Amino acid sequence: MPVDFSGTWNLVSNDNFEGYMVALGIDFATRKIAKMLKPQKVIKQDGDSFHVHTTSSFRDYLLEFKVGEEFEEDNKGLDNRKCKSLVTWENDKLVCVQTGEKKNRGWTHWLEGDDLHLELRCENQVCRQVFKRA
Numbered sequence: 001m002p003v004d005f006s007g008t009w010n011l012v013s014n015d016n017f018e019g020y021m022v023a024l025g026i027d028f029a030t031r032k033i034a035k036m037l038k039p040q041k042v043i044k045q046d047g048d049s050f051h052v053h054t055t056s057s058f059r060d061y062l063l064e065f066k067v068g069e070e071f072e073e074d075n076k077g078l079d080n081r082k083c084k085s086l087v088t089w090e091n092d093k094l095v096c097v098q099t100g101e102k103k104n105r106g107w108t109h110w111l112e113g114d115d116l117h118l119e120l121r122c123e124n125q126v127c128r129q130v131f132k133r134a
């Protein structure tokens, strides 16, 4: 049985989100709002097909992808840059490489105990987020 990320997840910790946002070029005023947020992630997984909806009181972001199939990502409402994204399995971790203007951009999701982990990478910055089931 492959790992199943499906569920509703609430953010409980968010390490170095500020550094990640600075690396993405998010302006000061937006960062001040964004760092106060406690986003919720709703993940629907059907095998290798994913629907990841990150919601907050400020902005929402919907990402849909199939593992192994490269797609155009527009990061609308985030940094608004376009990139080519590819998500692959690395054992039970879901690894995304976002190829574009920003070097070393991507993220990794995995489950650890009852928690959902997300590592967000951009240039030399790493943000670590932990979510618990709602």
Ligand code: VLP
Pocket: 021, 024, 026, 030, 034, 037, 039, 052, 054, 055, 056, 058, 059, 060, 061, 063, 077, 078, 079, 107, 118
């Ligand atoms: C943008 C920084 C904050 C800051 C301004 C808006 C959407 C993997 C992946 C789904 C993400 C999370 C979003 C990272 C924020 C970038 C609004 C926050 C709520 O998750 O789950 O693609 O990229």
